[in-house]
Amino acid sequence: MKICPECKYVRTEQDSLVFPDYECPSCGIIEKYKAKYEFSQLEKQRAKERQSRLAKTKKERERKRIEEEERLKKEEQERKEKEEADRVKKLEAEKARQKELERKRIKEEERLKKEEQERKEKEEADRVKKLEAEKARQKELERKRKEEEERLRREEQERKEKEEADRVKKLEAEKTRQKELERLLKEEEERLGREEQERKEKEEEDRVKKLEAEKARQKELERRRKEEEEKLKKEAEEKLRLEQEEKKRRESEAKIRLRQQQEKNQQIADQNRDKIISQTQTENAYQLFDMCPFVIAQSGKGLSFAGFGETKNKSQHGCCMKEYCRLWTYRTAENGEIYAQGCSLQFLGLNEEEIKKNFSIKNTRILQEKSPLKDEKNNPEEQG
Numbered sequence: 258m259k260i261c262p263e264c265k266y267v268r269t270e271q272d273s274l275v276f277p278d279y280e281c282p283s284c285g286i287i288e289k290y291k292a293k294y295e296f297s298q299l300e301k302q303r304a305k306e307r308q309s310r311l312a313k314t315k316k317e318r319e320r321k322r323i324e325e326e327e328r329l330k331k332e333e334q335e336r337k338e339k340e341e342a343d344r345v346k347k348l349e350a351e352k353a354r355q356k357e358l359e360r361k362r363i364k365e366e367e368r369l370k371k372e373e374q375e376r377k378e379k380e381e382a383d384r385v386k387k388l389e390a391e392k393a394r395q396k397e398l399e400r401k402r403k404e405e406e407e408r409l410r411r412e413e414q415e416r417k418e419k420e421e422a423d424r425v426k427k428l429e430a431e432k433t434r435q436k437e438l439e440r441l442l443k444e445e446e447e448r449l450g451r452e453e454q455e456r457k458e459k460e461e462e463d464r465v466k467k468l469e470a471e472k473a474r475q476k477e478l479e480r481r482r483k484e485e486e487e488k489l490k491k492e493a494e495e496k497l498r499l500e501q502e503e504k505k506r507r508e509s510e511a512k513i514r515l516r517q518q519q520e521k522n523q524q525i526a527d528q529n530r531d532k533i534i535s536q537t538q539t540e541n542a543y544q545l546f547d548m549c550p551f552v553i554a555q556s557g558k559g560l561s562f563a564g565f566g567e568t569k570n571k572s573q574h575g576c577c578m579k580e581y582c583r584l585w586t587y588r589t590a591e592n593g594e595i596y597a598q599g600c601s602l603q604f605l606g607l608n609e610e611e612i613k614k615n616f617s618i619k620n621t622r623i624l625q626e627k628s629p630l631k632d633e634k635n636n637p638e639e640q641g
Contacts, residue, residue: 549577549600588612 259268266283276282277299577600579585586601590609597604597612604612 549582 260266261268261281261283264281264284266281268282272282580598582600584601586598586604587595588597588604588609589595596609603615607615
């Protein structure tokens, strides 16, 4: 099939190497006169050929593998024999080389010894020559040094003579310049004396004028000061009078309030005599405001603790340290007046009225001793 009846593809020689004659390389169609039988027969033939080729290839590979193994074994044997021969040759060569090296080393040591001897002899000769040359150089240097010293001495002598002549000339010139300066200084002093005299006369005139003006200013200031002092004195007298009147008014008001407070406290104390702890009651009673709940003291008698019944204990509360305790505090009203002092724990959650009421009811003696309203001296309004 040169031309495909289906796609009209023209077959080439390259296509025949790949595709059978009855199959189109372009569309893959098979001619009608070639049936499936031919195609299957062709496929079977190809399969047989592939199997025969594979079997032949396998046998050939096995043969080559065996030959390769035999060749490698033979090569390995030859390599070992060659290595052994080479090793023997190397050992012999190494022995010969060691002998040669030993001979060369001995020869080299003899040569070095000889060279060292020659070097020492040469160094000794050079040293002798250098010593002789150094002696000659030292002599030459000594001669040159003496010549240089002589030259320097002559130059120094000439320099001193020249300096002496220059000094004499400078002294003469300095004397002339000093005379001229003295003359100029005298003239300058005379001029400055005249200017100073004129300046002093002018300053004296200015000073007299300033003194007169200062006197007039001082008189004016004195007059104004006296007027200001009289004004301030009148204002101070008026202020003092007002303050005294205010003080008298406040003292009278404070006395009235103190008397009212004391009467009220006395009335409350009279109404609650059964609740007051007496001064002589010290052993079997837990005294508020006198005993501190944080201080425990040992005692042979022992007192009962609040909340623990009437059982006698060998420990009791210690006395309150009052103003020496960090809990001691003062309570003031809104106007700054102190109305109570005592332990801050007993004032927790209480207002002014409740605190005053507790003081009055609990113990009249403590209220009178600790309250700042007990007399006229502790009244802050009177102190103000």
